[in-house]
Amino acid sequence: MYAQNCDEKIFGVVYDLHDNLPLEGVSVTLVENNSEIQTIANGKFVFTGLCEQSYMLLLEHPDCVPVTIKVNSPSSILKRFYLEHHLNELEEIIITEVGQKKESKTGIESNMSSQEINRFRTQSLGDALQQLSGVSGIKTGNAIVKPVVHGVSGSRLAIVNDGIRLQDHEWGADHAPSIDINGANQVQLIKGATALKYGGDAIGGVLQILPKRHLLKDSLFGSVSSAYQSQGRGRYAFADLTKTYQAGNYFGVNTSFKGSGDLESPNYVLSNTGNKEQHAKIFFGRNTITQEWRFDYRFFSKETGILAAAHLGTIGDLARSIQAGEPLVISPWTREIKNPRQTTAHHTASFRYERRMTNNAKWDIRYSYQNNNRKEFDLRRGSFKNQAALDLVLQSHDLQFNLRSKPENDLQWHSGFSAQLQDNYSNPATGVRRLIPDYLRYKLGAYAVSEYIPSNNFTAEIGVRYDYDRLDAQKFYRITDWDRRGYSSEFQNTIISTTSAGNYLTQQLKEYGNLSASLGIKQALAENTFVFMNLGYINRSPNPSELFSDGLHHALATIELGELRLKQERAIKGLFSVEKNKGKLRYSLVAYWSKVSDYIVLEPTEEGIDQARNSAFLVRQYRQLPDVNLSGLDADISYRFSEQFSWSSSAAWINGKQKNGEALIDIPPFNLSNKLTIYPIKDHPLELRLTSEYVGEQTAFPDRNFSYNFLTDGIISSALVDISTPPSAYHLMGLELSTRIPLGIEVRLVVDNIFDTEYRNYLNRLRYFTADTGRNLRLELSYTF
Amino acid sequence: MKAFIYYSPGQGFWHKPLFAVLAIFLFAQCKKDAPEEINDEEVINRVTITLSNSQNTPVIYTWNEGERIPTLSLVANEVYQASIAFFDASDPAEVENITEEVIEEADEHFVFYEVSGANLTITSASNDTVDSDGVSINVYTQWTTGAPSSGVIRTYLVHEPTTKSGSTRSALGGASDVELDFPVNIQ
Numbered sequence: 027m028y029a030q031n032c033d034e035k036i037f038g039v040v041y042d043l044h045d046n047l048p049l050e051g052v053s054v055t056l057v058e059n060n061s062e063i064q065t066i067a068n069g070k071f072v073f074t075g076l077c078e079q080s081y082m083l084l085l086e087h088p089d090c091v092p093v094t095i096k097v098n099s100p101s102s103i104l105k106r107f108y109l110e111h112h113l114n115e116l117e118e119i120i121i122t123e124v125g126q127k128k129e130s131k132t133g134i135e136s137n138m139s140s141q142e143i144n145r146f147r148t149q150s151l152g153d154a155l156q157q158l159s160g161v162s163g164i165k166t167g168n169a170i171v172k173p174v175v176h177g178v179s180g181s182r183l184a185i186v187n188d189g190i191r192l193q194d195h196e197w198g199a200d201h202a203p204s205i206d207i208n209g210a211n212q213v214q215l216i217k218g219a220t221a222l223k224y225g226g227d228a229i230g231g232v233l234q235i236l237p238k239r240h241l242l243k244d245s246l247f248g249s250v251s252s253a254y255q256s257q258g259r260g261r262y263a264f265a266d267l268t269k270t271y272q273a274g275n276y277f278g279v280n281t282s283f284k285g286s287g288d289l290e291s292p293n294y295v296l297s298n299t300g301n302k303e304q305h306a307k308i309f310f311g312r313n314t315i316t317q318e319w320r321f322d323y324r325f326f327s328k329e330t331g332i333l334a335a336a337h338l339g340t341i342g343d344l345a346r347s348i349q350a351g352e353p354l355v356i357s358p359w360t361r362e363i364k365n366p367r368q369t370t371a372h373h374t375a376s377f378r379y380e381r382r383m384t385n386n387a388k389w390d391i392r393y394s395y396q397n398n399n400r401k402e403f404d405l406r407r408g409s410f411k412n413q414a415a416l417d418l419v420l421q422s423h424d425l426q427f428n429l430r431s432k433p434e435n436d437l438q439w440h441s442g443f444s445a446q447l448q449d450n451y452s453n454p455a456t457g458v459r460r461l462i463p464d465y466l467r468y469k470l471g472a473y474a475v476s477e478y479i480p481s482n483n484f485t486a487e488i489g490v491r492y493d494y495d496r497l498d499a500q501k502f503y504r505i506t507d508w509d510r511r512g513y514s515s516e517f518q519n520t521i522i523s524t525t526s527a528g529n530y531l532t533q534q535l536k537e538y539g540n541l542s543a544s545l546g547i548k549q550a551l552a553e554n555t556f557v558f559m560n561l562g563y564i565n566r567s568p569n570p571s572e573l574f575s576d577g578l579h580h581a582l583a584t585i586e587l588g589e590l591r592l593k594q595e596r597a598i599k600g601l602f603s604v605e606k607n608k609g610k611l612r613y614s615l616v617a618y619w620s621k622v623s624d625y626i627v628l629e630p631t632e633e634g635i636d637q638a639r640n641s642a643f644l645v646r647q648y649r650q651l652p653d654v655n656l657s658g659l660d661a662d663i664s665y666r667f668s669e670q671f672s673w674s675s676s677a678a679w680i681n682g683k684q685k686n687g688e689a690l691i692d693i694p695p696f697n698l699s700n701k702l703t704i705y706p707i708k709d710h711p712l713e714l715r716l717t718s719e720y721v722g723e724q725t726a727f728p729d730r731n732f733s734y735n736f737l738t739d740g741i742i743s744s745a746l747v748d749i750s751t752p753p754s755a756y757h758l759m760g761l762e763l764s765t766r767i768p769l770g771i772e773v774r775l776v777v778d779n780i781f782d783t784e785y786r787n788y789l790n791r792l793r794y795f796t797a798d799t800g801r802n803l804r805l806e807l808s809y810t811f
Numbered sequence: 812m813k814a815f816i817y818y819s820p821g822q823g824f825w826h827k828p829l830f831a832v833l834a835i836f837l838f839a840q841c842k843k844d845a846p847e848e849i850n851d852e853e854v855i856n857r858v859t860i861t862l863s864n865s866q867n868t869p870v871i872y873t874w875n876e877g878e879r880i881p882t883l884s885l886v887a888n889e890v891y892q893a894s895i896a897f898f899d900a901s902d903p904a905e906v907e908n909i910t911e912e913v914i915e916e917a918d919e920h921f922v923f924y925e926v927s928g929a930n931l932t933i934t935s936a937s938n939d940t941v942d943s944d945g946v947s948i949n950v951y952t953q954w955t956t957g958a959p960s961s962g963v964i965r966t967y968l969v970h971e972p973t974t975k976s977g978s979t980r981s982a983l984g985g986a987s988d989v990e991l992d993f994p995v996n997i998q
Contacts, residue, residue: 335984338986339987339988339990340987340990343990346980346981354973354981355973356973405970405971405986407853407913407916407920407970408853408912408915408916410853454846456849457849457851457853458851459850460849463846465843466843500845501846502846502848502849527848527901529848529850531848737925737927737965737980740926741928742927
């Protein structure tokens with residue numbers, strides 16, 4: 027027997043499990059005594075006068091799921107308690123105000139909330155991304171939009187969908203990322219090279235698409251929406267459904283369909299520009315406070331017609347098309363998609379497991395499999411009529427492990443490793459020489475980032491990453507091409523065999539070691555105002571299309587050739603930013619400067635025109651420019667005049683030059699967009715939005731014109747074909763009306779390009795043949811439950 | 812490639828799937844089969860024009876990709892029967908005559924000539940191939956020469972033209988599978 031000692035206490039502090047910040051206002055109930063107290067600002071609470079026995083504590087917070095914890099015996103030692111501090115996902119306002127998840131503490135980010143994303147449901151991901159300052163799009167028509175950040179795209183930009191880096195968009199400019207914007211909860215652009223977790227080769231930055239997070243409660247939620255647009259008489263449907271259980275289990279599905287026929291410019295139909303897209307996703311998993319596992323499967327398929335007038339047979343066709351100024355093939359409107367067209371099918375399956383420790387350490391492991399199939403159909407004859415001219419299957423296996431250490435002395439470590447195996451297969455049934463050869467690619471990478479947060483006002487991050495990249499390709503070369511390229515002496519030992527048809531079968535083994543590093547600083551200037559400074563060193567190995575491309579692109583009557591001698595690209599990029607992210611006036615001003623050595627470009631060869639083929643095609647070859655500078659400014663400013671009236675503006679300017687002063691090709695011109703948002707009736711969901719988009723004329727461009735002998739009225743005369751001069755500046759206005767009608771249905775009416783302005787965009791590869799699309803009327807209905 | 816992974820049971824449930832995944836990752840595809848050779852089968856890299864008149868035996872002018880285009884020699888004030896043929900001669904052992912496909916798919920093809928500088932009129936011949944709309948596609952043509960002169964005959968094979976009634980190449984639409992400038996000399 028011993029005397030009951032009742033002067034013990036429970037002394038604790040409650041933290042948010044995700045960011046390890048103390049939680050204020052948590053109601054802590056001592057169940058046995060039925061006494062309740064609230065945690066103070068530093069998350070602390072204390073119960074005194076307790077006996078030597080076990081107690082049950084109930085922790086409650088409006089944004090969290092209640093947790094009951096058993097404390098075996100009171101003691102004077104400080105106990106840490108963790109609450110899963112979830113945001114209420116249905117409250118979009120909270121999400122846009124505070125809920126943006128940060129990837130890097132010192133990274134310069136630009137975000138798009140789910141509310142903004144929803145406005146672009148019927149458009150492509152590339153269109154939506156262009157709302158972020160510093161992002162533009164390389165387009166091939168309207169359905170194929172490839173994002174460009176700070177003047178670079180493709181391999182220089184990492185696109186990460188739900189933690190998985192997309193592997194299919196290195197296939198060339200006329201291939202858009204296979205992602206549907208529907209179902210994304212947040213789109214985040216990390217400018218610069220601070221996100222080493224996803225690779226050290228992305229000079230442009232990392233574009234992240236993040237899905238919804240799930241609450242630990244019994245709930246069923248979802249949404250359905252449907253839309254119609256006048257351009258292409260497009261139709262669209264989307265549905266999603268998620269079921270969550272308090273125990274942490276969840277599952278969900280979502281799917282979307284888009285379909286449209288020929289688009290129209292103000293004065294004519296853009297024949298064969300129809301587009302069809304399907305997307306589906308299923309996921310299930312279990313999220314408890316300390317661990318989570320999740321399985322995802324995603325499917326995306328797309329069929330896109332290529333403007334009929336852009337299918338060219340010879341350089342003469344190109345010259346005549348440009349001279350004509352409008353499409354040479356205009357047919358009556360149709361929904362049908364004919365050749366030339368491209369289809370893509372993309373499957374992703376992933377599994378992840380995440381473990382969170384109470385000391386705020388965390389690790390996760392994930393595996394993903396991606397299967398991408400891309401087919402291109404040309405106008406062919408005979409037995410090849412319905413046979414794809416290009417049929418590639420790229421499979422990627424990725425394994426990733428990430429570890430976040432527990433914070434110690436203001437320091438926290440993030441580290442991890444990744445392994446990747448890629449298998450590219452080019453179907454020989456096409457009967458067309460392979461554009462990209464069959465290859466295997468292995469990548470192994472490891473990174474470590476140290477985060478130093480000595481005070482609330484200052485954060486520093488330093489990181490390093492190393493990637494080993496090995497490429498093993500088997501490729502046929504025509505002996506004549508091989509000799510003409512001067513490969514015979516340098517690469518003689520790569521020849522495996524000589525074929526009777528006059529080809530060498532060669533084995534190309536390429537190995538690269540890429541080191542990258544980053545340094546980031548964040549300093550608070552005033553409340554909610556911060557200065558960011560980033561410095562990154564980047565190494566990028568040439569990708570298979572840069573090394574091995576060998577084939578014809580009908581859209582520009584161009585032959586693209588890879589170069590076996592390419593080395594790695596090395597870059598230094600510095601960014602400086604000032605931002606204020608709360609209050610009436612918000613802004614973000616980003617200035618960046620980068621120097622790239624051995625910058626890989628696809629440029630016309632010296633001869634320009636392929637003499638061997640009797641001037642039928644333009645030849646563009648990958649080569650390296652010794653020194654390239656890319657610098658620019660991105661600015662976002664917004665001001666809320668009142669509850670009913672706000673304005674926002676964003677602008678971007680880029681300068682891209684070689685050391686010798688020559689401008690780089692395809693650098694987006696200056697652009698400025700403005701938005702005015704009005705809620706005409708106080709406390710009513712009716713919203714009116716007026717948008718304006720100004721795109722300047724790019725005055726810095728390289729001269730790549732060539733001359734052609736035009737035959738007019740029986741007379742042959744040589745004239746320059748202007749493929750270089752960018753189109754004039756343009757200004758588009760838009761209007762949007764949205765409200766909620768009875769039954770909770772949201773209605774949105776949008777008019778893009780109100781004045782049916784005829785314009786051409788410098789980064790649209792079809793600008794040579796046609797003006798861009800005219801006015802578009804969209805009507806969307808959606809219901810969320 | 813060899814890899815050894817030691818699997819120790821009882822270290823948490825995630826080891827098992829991880830092991831499986833690693834195994835797939837390492838052993839799945841370590842060596843690829845040699846790729847099948849592809850030779851383009853629809854390239855037109857040889858074009859011949861055969862010209863004959865009442866006096867002479869037919870003369871065949873041949874252009875091969877990468878070679879100079881031959882000069883056509885014609886006699887003034889004469890009528891010639893001409894035929895054009897397209898070949899894929901990528902494999903010299905097995906030259907494929909693409910003209911057969913052009914004729915078979917007459918609706919989707921059209922041969923178009925533009926003359927510059929020379930006194931020459933080209934019309935479709937009576938034995939020419941016609942498409943389903945009754946339009947001659949100019950595989951067989953009749954060439955009528957005038958006074959001595961020299962110039963160029965720009966020769967096109969148009970694939971999927973939007974119309975066959977245009978008088979300029981631009982008006983026809985479609986893509987040019989062949990575009991060659993044959994120098995012509997009328998004496």
